[in-house]
Amino acid sequence: xxxxxxxxxxxxxxxxxxxxxxxxxxxxxxxxxxxxxxxxxxxxxxxxxxxxxxxxxxxxxxxxxxxxxxxxxxxxxxxxxxxxxxxxxxxxxxxxxxxxxxxxxxxxxxxxxxxxxxxxxxxxxxxxxxxxxxxxxxxxxxxxxxxxxxxxxxxxxxxxxxxxxxxxxxxxxxxxxxxxxxxxxxxxxxxxxxxxxxxxxxxxxxxxxxxxxxxxxx
Amino acid sequence: xxxxxxxxxxxxxxxxxxxxxxxxxxxxxxxxxxxxxxxxxxxxxxxxxxxxxxxxxxxxxxxxxxxxxxxxxxxxxxxxxxxxxxxxxxxxxxxxxxxxxxxxxxxxxxxxxxxxxxxxxxxxxxxxxxxxxxxxxxxxxxxxxxxxxxxxxxxxxxxxxxxxxxxxxxxxxxxxxxxxxxxxxxxxxxxxxxxxxxxxxxxxxxxxxxxxxx
Numbered sequence: 001x002x003x004x005x006x007x008x009x010x011x012x013x014x015x016x017x018x019x020x021x022x023x024x025x026x027x028x029x030x031x032x033x034x035x036x037x038x039x040x041x042x043x044x045x046x047x048x049x050x051x052x053x054x055x056x057x058x059x060x061x062x063x064x065x066x067x068x069x070x071x072x073x074x075x076x077x078x079x080x081x082x083x084x085x086x087x088x089x090x091x092x093x094x095x096x097x098x099x100x101x102x103x104x105x106x107x108x109x110x111x112x113x114x115x116x117x118x119x120x121x122x123x124x125x126x127x128x129x130x131x132x133x134x135x136x137x138x139x140x141x142x143x144x145x146x147x148x149x150x151x152x153x154x155x156x157x158x159x160x161x162x163x164x165x166x167x168x169x170x171x172x173x174x175x176x177x178x179x180x181x182x183x184x185x186x187x188x189x190x191x192x193x194x195x196x197x198x199x200x201x202x203x204x205x206x207x208x209x210x211x212x213x214x215x216x217x218x
Numbered sequence: 219x220x221x222x223x224x225x226x227x228x229x230x231x232x233x234x235x236x237x238x239x240x241x242x243x244x245x246x247x248x249x250x251x252x253x254x255x256x257x258x259x260x261x262x263x264x265x266x267x268x269x270x271x272x273x274x275x276x277x278x279x280x281x282x283x284x285x286x287x288x289x290x291x292x293x294x295x296x297x298x299x300x301x302x303x304x305x306x307x308x309x310x311x312x313x314x315x316x317x318x319x320x321x322x323x324x325x326x327x328x329x330x331x332x333x334x335x336x337x338x339x340x341x342x343x344x345x346x347x348x349x350x351x352x353x354x355x356x357x358x359x360x361x362x363x364x365x366x367x368x369x370x371x372x373x374x375x376x377x378x379x380x381x382x383x384x385x386x387x388x389x390x391x392x393x394x395x396x397x398x399x400x401x402x403x404x405x406x407x408x409x410x411x412x413x414x415x416x417x418x419x420x421x422x423x424x425x426x427x428x429x430x431x432x
Contacts, residue, residue: 003309007295007302014297075291079348082268082287083310218271 001089004080008097011070018066022059022102023109029055030113041118048117049127049178055113056106056131057138057167063102064142065159067094068150068213077150081217087210091147095140095206103135119182126181130194134174137198140205141166147212169197221246221284221356221387222267227276228411229259229266235274235411236262242404246355249378249388249398254406260391261290263406264360267389286311286354290361292345296334300325300344303333308351319350322377324370338365346374350381357381359390371396 012019033051037043071077080090110131111124119127145163149155177190223243228235236259244250252260266273268287294303304316320326323343333341342365349357357378363371375396378388382400 003306007298007306010302011295011297016297071293073291074293074295075289076293076295078265078268078270078289078291079287079293079307080310081270082285083307084283084312085310 001085001093004085004090004093005097008094009100012097012101018063019101020105022063023105025062026055026059026106026109027113029058030116033117045118045120048114048119049123049182050175051117052110052114052119052127053171053175053178056110056135057171059106060102060135060138060142061160061163063098064146064163065149065156067098067143067146069146072150077213078217081213087213088206091143091206091209095143098142099136099139103139107131107135122184123178123182126187127178130174130177133194133198134170137170137201138167140201143209144205144212147209147216150213151216170194173197220244222280222389224267225277227266227278228274229262230274231259231262237406237409238411240276240409244356244387244389246385246387247382249382249390249401251401251403252389252391252406253403258406258410260406261360264358264391267358280356284354285356285358286349286352287358288345288349288360288362292341293348294333294341294344297332299330299332301329303344304347304351307348311352313351313353315351315353319347322350323347324373339367339370342366343370346377350377355386357386357388359388361392362390363392363394363396
């Protein structure tokens with residue numbers, strides 16, 4: 001299982017692996033917003049939490065279709081499905097590799113990008129907490145969409161349509177956590193909900209994704 | 219000792235039965251070559267045996283964790299080197315036979331090259347070397363000799379023979395003669411599925427509407 005994780009990470013950083021694409025996309029989204037809504041600090045700091053979360057979500061979405069499609073094309077998904085490790089473990093490791101190459105860089109870079117949007121100072125800590133807790137759910141839910149669309153030609157758009165609604169709870173509670181944290185309000189409820197959603201998706205979604213892959217490989 | 223036995227197996231492609239009543243058994247140390255025209259269902263049969271799709275009827279029995287499957291595609295990662303590709307599969311199957319596999323498939327001189335810079339035949343040799351590192355006794359091979367030259371086919375045949383000599387077994391779909399005198403040939407044409415109105419097996423669509431969506 002560790003070998004699979006290491007292979008996926010190694011593939012991501014080699015030529016054409018797409019490492020850093022999500023981060024660059026995130027940066028562009030965040031820098032475009034002030035052009036669109038104007039440079040006034042008051043407006044920007046009001047919407048910063050939402051924009052940062054939305055940007056993270058879209059950046060994550062960008063690389064989802066690669067999770068299984070590349071392995072499907074070169075035949076290694078068939079071989080992994082017949083390998084001695086369970087497909088649920090394959091899904092989990094691939095979600096983890098996706099998170100390390102997409103989610104983790106976003107978490108690390110978000111405070112820098114938040115400066116561009118005048119995020120209120122007390123909110124920085126909660127931005128980090130919310131992204132750290134929320135982005136794993138984005139990767140895991142993404143495996144489900146990627147598994148459903150794995151055999152389809154140009155399934156990327158369908159994948160977005162399938163996955164984005166599943167991201168709604170994480171987006172709501174993630175952005176809410178940052179907003180409340182920034183305004184010094186009680187954060188227990190969105191914090192607990194965000195963590196709970198992530199825990200539940202990590203526990204349940206790999207089984208659904210593995211089942212979807214099995215059906216698609218028939 | 220029978221490693222693999224298949225009884226009265228009906229396999230389907232896209233919900234329609236393509237082969238029915240397939241019955242054979244494979245002993246340790248034996249190879250079985252599947253023959254039949256294109257579209258008869260060789261790949262479908264092999265994928266069913268590999269567990270990638272369920273059979274419509276019949277049974278397959280073999281010891282658990284005994285089978286290694288090699289499909290049309292080799293499952294190589296283009297940006298990984300030959301050695302990295304093999305080491306990955308060796309780690310997945312928890313074996314330590316990368317060195318022997320490199321030697322046996324004559325890949326020693328290529329071990330540091332990225333897989334995308336290999337020729338089609340070299341890729342195929344690497345794909346077959348993957349079988350060697352699985353350490354599994356039953357090989358299920360789909361067209362293993364595609365794009366191999368005569369020397370590589372001989373290399374492959376000797377790898378299969380070495381595998382059979384150590385108590386393994388091989389089931390392969392191929393059109394060319396490997397020069398394996400111990401290989402038996404199974405012609406799949408007599409097992410071609412009859413249409414339901416002639417008493418053949420009904421497709422998934424006919425008796426299980428939901429099956430069409432699975």
